[in-house]
Amino acid sequence: MKNDNAAEKWIFIPGAGGTIAAATAKRFAKAGWSVYLASRGIAELEKTAADIRMRYNVGAKAIYFDALDTASHEELYNGLPVKPDGVVLAFGMLGDQKKAESDFSHAREIVETNFLGAVSILEVAARDMENRRKGFIVGISSVAGDRGRLSNYIYGSAKAGVSAYLSGVRHRLFRAGVHVVTVKPGFVATKMTEGMDLPEKLTATPDDVADAIFKAVRKRKNTVYVKKIWRLIMLIIIHLPEFVFKRTKL
Numbered sequence: 001m002k003n004d005n006a007a008e009k010w011i012f013i014p015g016a017g018g019t020i021a022a023a024t025a026k027r028f029a030k031a032g033w034s035v036y037l038a039s040r041g042i043a044e045l046e047k048t049a050a051d052i053r054m055r056y057n058v059g060a061k062a063i064y065f066d067a068l069d070t071a072s073h074e075e076l077y078n079g080l081p082v083k084p085d086g087v088v089l090a091f092g093m094l095g096d097q098k099k100a101e102s103d104f105s106h107a108r109e110i111v112e113t114n115f116l117g118a119v120s121i122l123e124v125a126a127r128d129m130e131n132r133r134k135g136f137i138v139g140i141s142s143v144a145g146d147r148g149r150l151s152n153y154i155y156g157s158a159k160a161g162v163s164a165y166l167s168g169v170r171h172r173l174f175r176a177g178v179h180v181v182t183v184k185p186g187f188v189a190t191k192m193t194e195g196m197d198l199p200e201k202l203t204a205t206p207d208d209v210a211d212a213i214f215k216a217v218r219k220r221k222n223t224v225y226v227k228k229i230w231r232l233i234m235l236i237i238i239h240l241p242e243f244v245f246k247r248t249k250l
């Protein structure tokens with residue numbers, strides 16, 4: 001992102017209706033990037049796009065996108081009027097772990113949204129950026145993917161898949177000069193966590209995540225924990241021996 005001509009650069013954000021996505025879109029727009037806002041709630045996206053155009057004097061376009069409709073992804077991406085120089089994968093579905101344990105269709109939706117949807121749209125972007133030998137991809141994964149645990153292992157296992165996918169596609173695209181960032185936000189107060197009692201010291205704001213993403217792209221970071229403390233927490237959790245871990249209620 002070291003160009004002097006950022007106004008002509010577009011960033012594509014699948015899942016743009018989300019709280020972190022909206023903050024990220026504004027962070028990039030503030031720096032002169034034009035934004036493709038892609039998600040299901042097209043009416044809301046149109047409003048956000050108008051707000052971004054007015055506030056930041058950049059391009060902003062709302063596009064209907066459903067992560068689960070994988071058959072549409074290639075055509076949608078290839079139909080973008082200007083190919084994006086950045087992609088921020090921002091959709092996600094936390095779902096309800098308890099419900100998923102008794103209703104496989106819910107478990108399936110969580111896995112397909114978070115993992116299959118991500119692989120589907122990012123493979124299209126990866127192919128394009130590899131051919132053009134330029135661009136960057138940011139994937140929002142989760143610390144929940146670092147170790148499966150009883151309270152959210154359906155979501156966590158899908159995010160583990162996302163993290164492994166991002167690691168692999170980073171390895172592949174390195175050769176083409178295309179950078180891939182994995183972002184692990186920790187707790188963030190958003191639509192997804194509404195009503196949850198999040199510990200203040202461990203909770204980032206959507207703007208913190210947006211800033212971390214922007215900085216990570218500039219500095220070509222590989223994996224970012226938005227609040228540094230999460231790297232340490234997860235290091236401990238990952239290394240707890242299984243006979244101890246399975247007795248915890250994490």
Ligand SMILES: NC(=O)c1ccc[n+]([C@@H]2O[C@H](COP(=O)([O-])OP(=O)(O)OC[C@H]3O[C@@H](n4cnc5c(N)ncnc54)[C@H](OP(=O)(O)O)[C@@H]3O)[C@@H](O)[C@H]2O)c1
Nearest residue numbers: 017018019020066067068091092142186187188190191192
């Ligand atoms: N908040 C946290 O504590 C936290 C922690 C770690 C990781 N994350 C990750 O951060 C990312 C952003 O989440 P957020 O916290 O900003 O939550 P959010 O506000 O709920 O945003 C998630 C977005 O994903 C969209 N989405 C879900 N299913 C979709 C589908 N099939 N097609 C298209 N879009 C779909 C939702 O769209 P609709 O509005 O149409 O449902 C929503 O706008 C997610 O990947 C999430 O897993 C969040």
